[in-house]
Amino acid sequence: MLIVGEKINTSRKAVKEAVANQDSAFIRNLARRQAEGGAQYIDINCGTFINRERELMTWLVEEVHKELDLPLCIDSPDPKAVSAGLAAHKKGQPMINSISGEKDRYRAILPLVKEYRAKIVVLCMDDEVGIPHDAQTRFKIARRVIDGLLEIGTPEDDIYVDPLIQPISTDTVNALSALDTIRMVKEAYPGTHAVCGLSNISFGLPERKLLNQTFMIMCMTAGLDGVILDPTDKRMMALIATGEALLNKDPYCGRYLKAYRKGILSQGQA
């Protein structure tokens, strides 16, 4: 399971303030804590600073690289901000979040994937339908984008398909659509990966953590092998360790037992 730490995102108020004040210590500490929680990639998103996004993306990438040796997930709908982040990225293989079936984004991001040999998140949406209601249409869009990525030589192993999670409060079929999309993509392209953020599933309902945690296990069962989340959430990290042991992704349950001895599993129960 590829763990992408989601916390450096300026849609969160404390992060927005820290970025506005160029509070290097705050950002570096937030990166460090996510790495300690188990993040393998740190997502960087400063999309709320519409006119300064490129400059701030560069600053954030440099600051986090000063603190950690982890690679980063450059997260923006603006190809120019993505390009700025990639240019500043120096440690390991960067990840781009994201490409989609939207024509402009597709055309602008595709060459960056090739130039930087980046891992790439594929959103199952396009200009025509936006985010499709059903799994079939999501899969159709994913297939189009994946085929384009494969054509320019992207290894399947670098491709992470995001089915896009919509709340079950607006339509109770939304979780099933996402699960089916994951299954269909993994069946058609077994070498690719599936990734998503989880919390949108529970929007508008009470006990959101319970829904998010339960949905995480469902997605893993369907084939999810990457996730964008808060790696300092101990219960969620305990569930991932447990899920991997059950899904035969943890030889001899070794990581599960190690997590137990470190006290991570029982902390996660609280």
Place this chain on the structure above:
Amino acid sequence: MLIVGEKINTSRKAVKEAVANQDSAFIRNLARRQAEGGAQYIDINCGTFINRERELMTWLVEEVHKELDLPLCIDSPDPKAVSAGLAAHKKGQPMINSISGEKDRYRAILPLVKEYRAKIVVLCMDDEVGIPHDAQTRFKIARRVIDGLLEIGTPEDDIYVDPLIQPISTDTVNALSALDTIRMVKEAYPGTHAVCGLSNISFGLPERKLLNQTFMIMCMTAGLDGVILDPTDKRMMALIATGEALLNKDPYCGRYLKAYRKGILSQGQA
């Protein structure tokens, strides 16, 4: 999700004592508490009393029927004890736990299914291989037994296939084998159901509840729609309500919201 309460089982020490002493109040209270927790069937198992099983099965069925209007799950490997339980069963459609591919058991239980129009649990095992290691062989046995049940006129809706859960501590592929068996049976016979007990999955490992709960969600994702468990376990019951909301089995999330208002979901977090 069909909830079968598992607690009236003489392999549990307190139950064994209560049955030995014909402690009617204890048994009736245990039945009542399971019904209040959400059980739709109450499992009755007194298999540890090898020489008195028939007589005690009759007594237990009568006692529980005095307390509750729920139907019961007559649970024994001995067809004569099953027959005794069925003869005493008076409220609703009984469930037999279980038939299997084992020749003697198959021959003896099949006519009881027909005579009592019972729901029937199908264990994926036979004389030749015991409990198979892989999903393919389990499915093959299930298919043989299901076809036999259909031939005598059993409705698909009365058939509950139990993939048989083996601990991941002895082989890390065991959870996947069970999940794949559930998927294969539901694909081949969409009108049938899948049921299992969960706790065996975690045998030999620490933090068993975490494993059992996580595996429950995985099984639901694969198509499980019946479970034999302790319905007084609030966390597990909260997870089932959450899982059904996510899997589009709860129109408008109505039962989920009702469970929330009753405080069941947050109790389940503890």
